[in-house]
Structures are given as C-alpha cells and as structure tokens.
Amino acid sequence: MSKVLIIGAGGVGSVAVHKCAQVPEVFSEIHLASRTKSKCDAIAASVKERTGVDVSTYQVDADNVAETVTLLKQIKPDLLVNLALPYQDLPLMDACLEAGVNYMDTANYEPPEEAKFEYKWQWAYRERFEQAGLTALLGSGFDPGVTNVFAAHAMKHHFDEIHVLDIIDCNAGDHGQAFATNFNPEINIREITQRGRYWERGEWVETDPLSWSMDYEFPEGIGHKKCYLMYHEELESLVMHIKGLKRARFWMTFGDQYLTHLRVLEGIGMTSIEPIDYKGQQIQPLQFLKAVLPEPGSLGPLTKGRTCIGNVMTGIKDGKEKKLYVYNICSHEDAYEEVGSQAISYTTGVPAMIGAMMLLTGKWSGKGVFHMEQFDPDPFMEALNKHGLPWHEVEL
Ligand code: NDP
The missing domain is CATH 3.40.50.720 (NAD(P)-binding Rossmann-like Domain)
Known part of the structure; x- marks a missing residue:
C-alpha cells in the first residue's frame, strides 16, 4: 500500500x-x-x-x-x-x-x-x-529501461560474459501522417539529429548523424527494416555494468519518408535550438516546429502496426560462443484499446509503472542513484509478462 x-x-x-x-x-x-x-x-x-x-x-x-x-x-x-x-x-x-x-x-x-x-x-x-x-x-522506460533489464537478465541466466550488445528499436507502425514523432517532438528531434556514438573496445566512437545503417529481419512477420545507428543513453551505464562488453551499439528504424522530411527541416534550420528573432520576439525554431507538428497523443487512434524492441547479445557461456535475442512486440492498436495511447507511450509507461512497483514493494532497494541493470532482473521480467509487455528470447 x-x-x-x-x-x-x-x-x-x-x-x-x-x-x-x-x-x-x-x-x-x-x-x-x-x-x-x-x-x-x-x-x-x-x-x-x-x-x-x-x-x-x-x-x-x-x-x-x-x-x-x-x-x-x-x-x-x-x-x-x-x-x-x-x-x-x-x-x-x-x-x-x-x-x-x-x-x-x-x-x-x-x-x-x-x-x-x-x-x-x-x-x-x-x-x-x-x-x-x-x-x-x-531510466525506467523501455529504452532506457527494459533494454537494461534484458541485458541484466541475459547476464544472470545466459552468459558468463557478453561481448557484443546491439539494442534494436523498431517501430513498424504507421500513423498515416506525412511527418510526426511518436513522443515529444522537441526531445525526439534533438535526440536523432545528434552525432551517433557507440562503444568499441573501451572507447566511444563517433559517427555523423544517422550515417550508419544496417538491415535487420525482425521476427513474427514484422520483416526486413533499415536501422540507423544512434547514440542512446543506456549505453553509458551498460558499458559500466555488463561484464566483458567489447562493443555496444543502439539502432533505430526510420522510414524513408520520415528521413526525407527530417533532412529538409534540418537543411532549412527548423530543427535548430538556437533562438532567432521573429518580429521582435526570440523563438527557438525547434519549439516552433513542435507547435506545428501533430501532438503525439493525437496519433493514438491513427497508429496501426507493432513495435519490436530488443537486445541482440553475443558472448560466452561455459567456454562456448552464444548469441541471444530478447525482445518484446507491442501492438499500437491493442495499446490504444487498453489505455487510449499508442505503443510508444505504452512501452514507456508500463515499465515506468513496473519500476515504481519494484521500489514500492521493496523488490528493488538501495540508497543512492541506480540504473535498472544494477538490480535483480527476475521480478521485473516477470512483471513485464503480467502487465502487457510479454517478452521472448531466442538463441540465434
Ligand atoms: P509529452 O510531451 O507528451 O509530456 C510531457 C509532460 O510533461 C506534459 O504533460 C508537459 O506539460 C509536462 N511538463 C513539461 N514541462 C513541465 C514542467 N516544467 N512542469 C510540469 N510539467 C511539465 O512527453 P512524453 O509523455 O512523450 O514523454 C515523457 C518523458 O518520457 C520524456 O522525458 C521522454 O523523454 C521520456 N520517454 C522515455 C522513453 C523510454 O523508453 N525511456 C520513450 C519515450 C519517452 P504540458 O502539457 O503543459 O506541456
């Protein structure tokens, strides 16, 4: 209580x-x-x-x-x-x-x-x-959040050491809008227009924004998608806490239409956070753009399809190499029916509730500042299955 x-x-x-x-x-x-x-x-x-x-x-x-x-x-x-x-x-x-x-x-x-x-x-x-x-x-959302717990779960139950971690975030949903972001447009565009960064043998390697991509075949009928390398915050704590990690990267899928709009907006300065003078008033182009774009909440009833977010991990167990994929698939329509929001908000709001539950029930406790992977993953993983984000794991 x-x-x-x-x-x-x-x-x-x-x-x-x-x-x-x-x-x-x-x-x-x-x-x-x-x-x-x-x-x-x-x-x-x-x-x-x-x-x-x-x-x-x-x-x-x-x-x-x-x-x-x-x-x-x-x-x-x-x-x-x-x-x-x-x-x-x-x-x-x-x-x-x-x-x-x-x-x-x-x-x-x-x-x-x-x-x-x-x-x-x-x-x-x-x-x-x-x-x-x-x-x-x-960071008790999905990524960061569940992805950190997936890594801790793999470390606890499947590996002696994890050497390569690829977190892959796929939104295979469609809202029918020319250009819209699935969560706060200002935060989202600031994130994806940054330089990419990944961890390789003890150091951070930088890449130009969205300049590296790979094709990935997602499970359960989602199929082939292009994923772009980005920097994402969970990498910073995971490289500290996951034993043996030699390479850690984060990937996100984007459609061509989305990227074309983004490049045009960037090219004309609309994604800039530098204030400009407009008729005597200081405005930030990105904040103005946010005001023009659809409210992410309004996409709830329009979004169809599924998200698939997970970790592909390669490492060693009992002296043998092993590759494991742990993931969740979430339906935009089912999320909307249950709580009136699309799957991007759902996949963040559910782990937020579960993280709060871990602390309030004392399943996770400690004095100080903690990341998700520092606690026992088992009760969190169990709660994901129970509260709307069931996960799957396959050896690749
Ligand atoms: P929204 O923009 O939809 O909501 C943000 C809310 O915060 C709004 O209600 C806003 O109020 C309120 N707010 C903003 N500033 C203040 C303030 N100064 N005082 C009080 N309230 C304030 O964002 P989302 O719900 O999409 O995202 C929420 C958070 O979740 C963000 O930090 C985002 O980065 C994070 N997130 C994390 C993910 C993960 O997987 N870990 C994935 C997606 C999001 P108002 O309505 O008045 O503007």
Whole structure:
C-alpha cells in the first residue's frame, strides 16, 4: 500500500497512471501533477471510467523546486515518478532531496540550451541520495529501461560474459501522417539529429548523424527494416555494468519518408535550438516546429502496426560462443484499446509503472542513484509478462 506522485501528463504519464490504477494493491493512492492541470484531469477522468480508480490532480511547475517541495510536503508520497521532460530531472531530484522522497524517471537529464545527454549530471547526486537514505532509479522506460533489464537478465541466466550488445528499436507502425514523432517532438528531434556514438573496445566512437545503417529481419512477420545507428543513453551505464562488453551499439528504424522530411527541416534550420528573432520576439525554431507538428497523443487512434524492441547479445557461456535475442512486440492498436495511447507511450509507461512497483514493494532497494541493470532482473521480467509487455528470447 503506497502513495505515488506522477509528474507529467503527456503520452507516457497517461499510460503510467492507467497502469498504476490497474494495480491498486501496490498503488493505493495515485496523485498526478503537471504544468497544465486540465491534462491531468482528462487522464483522471479516463482512469475513472476504465478502472473506477480515483486520481488526485494538481498544477505544478516542475522547474520550480520550491513549488514541487510544497506539493511533496502536502501529499507526502513514497515515490515521485518523473514523466515530464528530461529538462526537469535535476530540479525534481533537488525537490526530492529537500522533501525526503524517493525519485524515478525514464529519461536522462538534458540541459535545455544544449542538445546533449549524459548521466554525469545525475550521477553527481549519488552521495546526496545515499546520505539522505533515499533511492533514485534512472531510466525506467523501455529504452532506457527494459533494454537494461534484458541485458541484466541475459547476464544472470545466459552468459558468463557478453561481448557484443546491439539494442534494436523498431517501430513498424504507421500513423498515416506525412511527418510526426511518436513522443515529444522537441526531445525526439534533438535526440536523432545528434552525432551517433557507440562503444568499441573501451572507447566511444563517433559517427555523423544517422550515417550508419544496417538491415535487420525482425521476427513474427514484422520483416526486413533499415536501422540507423544512434547514440542512446543506456549505453553509458551498460558499458559500466555488463561484464566483458567489447562493443555496444543502439539502432533505430526510420522510414524513408520520415528521413526525407527530417533532412529538409534540418537543411532549412527548423530543427535548430538556437533562438532567432521573429518580429521582435526570440523563438527557438525547434519549439516552433513542435507547435506545428501533430501532438503525439493525437496519433493514438491513427497508429496501426507493432513495435519490436530488443537486445541482440553475443558472448560466452561455459567456454562456448552464444548469441541471444530478447525482445518484446507491442501492438499500437491493442495499446490504444487498453489505455487510449499508442505503443510508444505504452512501452514507456508500463515499465515506468513496473519500476515504481519494484521500489514500492521493496523488490528493488538501495540508497543512492541506480540504473535498472544494477538490480535483480527476475521480478521485473516477470512483471513485464503480467502487465502487457510479454517478452521472448531466442538463441540465434
Ligand atoms: P509529452 O510531451 O507528451 O509530456 C510531457 C509532460 O510533461 C506534459 O504533460 C508537459 O506539460 C509536462 N511538463 C513539461 N514541462 C513541465 C514542467 N516544467 N512542469 C510540469 N510539467 C511539465 O512527453 P512524453 O509523455 O512523450 O514523454 C515523457 C518523458 O518520457 C520524456 O522525458 C521522454 O523523454 C521520456 N520517454 C522515455 C522513453 C523510454 O523508453 N525511456 C520513450 C519515450 C519517452 P504540458 O502539457 O503543459 O506541456
């Protein structure tokens, strides 16, 4: 029986709240706060209709530490789940320390003025969380999140050493729009227009943005897709925690139409985060573009098809080489029917609920700042099967 405060009423926040409401034996009180209270109220109404569970709603500016501390002191939750944007990670960690509340998120901190994500800013909180006797769990979405747990699961049950890790994120869904992103457009475009980066024999190797690709044959009828090498935040912690890793890469599928639009937008400066003067007002082209693009939430009823995200791992077991693929397939239509969101929000919101459940039930515990792969993967893997993201593993 515990109390959770979720911050952020976007696509991921909505799924997480719906999923928490399905597990009342753990989440006995659900509180939801965001910048725009009406969005929290709409989620609460949907949850009430679907599950009968009441969700309390609040307005908060999560950039304002004092405001969040006041809310935390009023609600006194056991855990704050940050499903706002990566910019809010540090102010929310500060607020948790001040109010004595445990912290969890799904995305690595990113400074608003620089499109760069690195864990160094959040790792700098380790000692303060340790001294306060609090837990901070970083990156409990799908990737990062489930992909970290898949690696820990493989390490625990299948390998003595993992030498090569390829995380492959495939969205084989179609929303019928000329160009739209499946989660927050600003965060998404900042991420995919960055230089690529992968780990090779102890160092990071950089590549030009989306300049490397490979074809991969996805299982269960999804078929052949082109995947592009990108930098993704879970690589940074996995290379520290997975024994023997010699190469770690992250790949994501993109369609030609998506990439053509992206290149044109980039070419004309629309993806830039450098403010420009427009009729006496400073505007950031990317933020303006976000305002023009479809809201990811509006894609829910339009998106058909499936996602397939997983880890291909090669390593050694009992002196013999072994290659294992652990993956989940999630249907956009089924996710929409269950919680009113497409599979990108679903595959992030479900692990957010499960990560929160691991902490609140004490299955995962510790003082300090942690990554998913540092805890026992078994209860998390079991919960994925039970709560809508069943996984499969095949030896290749
Ligand atoms: P959305 O843009 O749909 O939602 C973000 C929510 O946060 C909105 O409700 C927004 O409010 C709110 N918010 C923004 N700034 C503040 C603030 N200062 N104070 C309070 N609330 C604020 O994003 P998503 O739901 O798509 O993504 C949520 C998070 O999940 C992001 O950090 C994203 O990077 C992460 N993510 C992680 C994935 C993973 O697999 N690990 C995959 C996909 C996403 P308002 O509505 O007023 O703008």
